[in-house]
Amino acid sequence: MTETADVVELAKRRGYFFQASGAYGGVSGFYTFGPQGAALKRNIEDTWRDRFTIQEGNLEVDAPTIAPESVFEASGHLDGFDDMLVECPDCGESHRADHIIEDNTDIEEAESYPIPEVEELIAEFELVCPSCGAGLAGRTVTAFNLMFETNIGPGSSQPGYLRPETAQGIFVEFPQLKEYARNQLPFGVTQIGRAYRNEISPRRSLLRVREFTQAELELFVDPEEDEPDLDAVRDVTAPLYSAEMQDDPDAAAAEWTIGEAVDEGVIGDEWVAYYLGIAKEWYDRVGVDMERFRFRQHLPGELAHYAADCWDAEAEVDGDWIELAGFAYRSDYDLSKHADHSDDDFTLFTQYDEPQTVERATVDPDMSYLGPEFGGAAAGIAEALQTLADRDRTAFDGDSVTVEVDGESYDIPTEHVNFSVDEVTESGEHITPHVVEPSFGVDRALYTVVHHAFSEDEVEGEHRNYLALEPEVAPTFVGVFPLTDQDGLPERAREVAQDLRDAGLSVTYDDSGSIGRRYRRQDEVGTPFCVTLDGDPQGTATIRERDSTAQARVDLADLVDVLTALRTGDATFDDY
Structure with missing residues (x-):
């Protein structure tokens, strides 16, 4: 099996993620996160909230997932939120035209090509339907709007849409949010929530789905006055793959410090550069392999009409680079659009x-x-x-x-x-703030973290699969086992497990099977540490570390403090 097939199989078997509604044949593009996946997802969201909301001093909102049609008329989603669709003449299946080109040629960013050129490429390369093999040359490529339509209330008097991004729920509430920010710029508003896109051809597990979770920050700034604290990230090194470098098919991302990239003009906007620096550290924190990570600059044909510069965070998974996040300077486009279409004030008075x-x-x-x-x-x-x-x-x-x-x-x-x-x-003037937007895909971050954590080795002559997850995001932090079912060990182990839960640690208790089998189960779901009670009269227990399988004896009286220090990073396993 490929690495992806191994990971997807493990994810389903161990309760990370699997296709939803399997009892009814499943529905493409919808996934359920099992007990392990839901916990991992929550932990990733919590670290994002810590870094981009709490540490940055931003506000957080939770807007509805459905909005009236007028919101998306103003935002432009009704007219321009499209993918390129081509329909097979034989089997009738619909496909993303740009994906067919990317999957069968050396062209990497076919999405940035206009529709006439996409039609020409399909004909030039004699591309065929992925489902039945029928030729697609000469077939019309059309723009397909990705939004799910619904009705608000009975009948069809008020059409609405499931939001295709969480951002509009922030922009449309700006007149109220500016009051909470005391009309002082800059201020940021974050949101973590579900978004919906009616993808033509969902594929590759969590990478192309119809329901997904975004974590977005909209930072409102005065373009003439506000500057980021670039010194905070100036020395952060990041692999940058600029638009100029993409002209050379053999070129790879190059390491720059954020400060050097700004000084040399590689990154054109200081706010975008600031968030690239923060994001690089955050992705490292949650367990994305920095050897398989880069920031790629959008090509001219990819840029939204309101964006002067835009970069994506990308990770390599099983030989392909996937988009994890986008960083854009959106100017005053969004607030101006809503001001034009509504009766409210989307300006802010600056003294x-x-x-x-x-x-x-x-x-x-x-x-x-x-x-x-x-x-x-x-x-x-x-x-x-x-x-x-x-x-x-x-x-x-x-x-x-x-x-x-x-x-x-x-x-x-x-x-x-x-x-x-x-x-x-x-004494002042009314201005329409500009917006800087870092937008993260939570599901794709989870998918990448699981892929990059997937490891194989041999322990005592036996093959082992394990997830080398960072302790901060691992679904379960510690497993607690009684060595045997004798001498009251199960009861004592359950007490220890409860003491650890009371200390705020995520704990699983397991007394089924051999101790080696129990270790393997926890290794495979990524549990960083296991504690085994063996009835030692001195009142100690064994702590086993997942990656190295090394063990250490610790007094039961110190167990909570030791594991808490390991969880927070105040200590390492080598210390014990």
């Missing part, structure tokens, strides 16, 4: 250090003229006149001024506009 006297152009249109003359367009004309005054004062120098409303031009006599330029003293 000047000292009051400033400035010239302001204003208009006071004569509505008694505009109303009878232009009817329902009058209000839009008045608004357009003020917008023009802010942009171009010279437009009001003539006898009339022209504005455009909803694609139609209107000429208004200047005498009815009441244009003036006045000096005013201002």
Whole structure:
């Protein structure tokens, strides 16, 4: 079996993750996390919350997973949240056109190609349907919107959608959230929650699914004033795979310090660089193998229209590089969109250090003229006149001024506009904050951690599979065993297990089978330590470490303190 097949088999057998609704044949793209997987997922989320919410001093929210259609009209998801679909002419199966290209050619980022070029590549390489082998050349590639549609309430009067990302639940609540932040920039808002995408062809276990968990941070900044504490990550080294390097098929990621990458212009935005530094340390913390990790810069064709620069965190799994997270500078795109489509205020008032006297152009249109003359367009004309005054004062120098409303031009006599330029003293200004977004896939992080932790060796002549999980994220921290079922050992072992639980440690108790078999079970699910009670009259127990299988004797009276120190990293097993 391949490494992936080994891991997926272990994941199902040991309760990490498996396809959902198996009793009814299963549903592609939906997975259930078993007892081990749910615990690992929770621990990964907790470390992310610790680093990106608590340590950064950010706020956290938990928004609904369904939002009305108007939210996604404003965000642009209704028009532009698409994947490329091609349908087989013989079997009728639908496939991701870009995936077919990537799986059968040397092209790595077919998603960044426009649809006409994708159609040309399918024809050029004579690509076929993965299900039945029928040729796909000449087939139309279409844009397929990935959102799940629903109705809010009875009937179809209020359409809604399952959110395709958690971010919009933060953006749409900005008018309220800024109050909680006391209208002070910069401030960040995090959210960990489910998102939904109706993938054309879910595949590769947890890597391409229809329901998944995201951990996202939206940082709101004043682009003219706010800068990150780059010194905090300046010396962090990270493997960077820039857009320029991707032009060379033989090039690999190169190690840079974050400071050097900013100074040399490899990373264009300091905020993005700051979060790359934090993210690299966090991925290392949860157990991603840093020898199989990199940050890849988006190619020009991949960039969202609002993003000047974007990088992905990627990990190598079974020979392929998979995306784990994205880091983007989103400018004021999101808040401006919601401001345009809603009736709320998505700006924030920033105070000047000292009051400033400035010239302001204003208009006071004569509505008694505009109303009878232009009817329902009058209000839009008045608004357009003020917008023009802010942009171009010279437009009001003539006898009339022209504005455009909803694609139609209107000429208004200047005498009815009441244009003036006045000096005013201002204590501050309203700005639309810009957004910096690190967005993490929790399921993909879990999948990568399990893959990178999967290890094989031989113990006492016997083959062993084990998960070398970091103690901080391992689903179970310690297994407690009685050596035999004699002399009251099971009862005493259960008491020890409860004492460890009372100390906040995750514990499993096992008295089934030989001690060697019990060790193997815990090794395979990634439990870092096992404690065996053997009835020693001196009141000691044996602690066994998973990776090395080394053992140490510890007084039972000290057991809680020793294991707690090992859990927090205040001690290592070598100390004992």
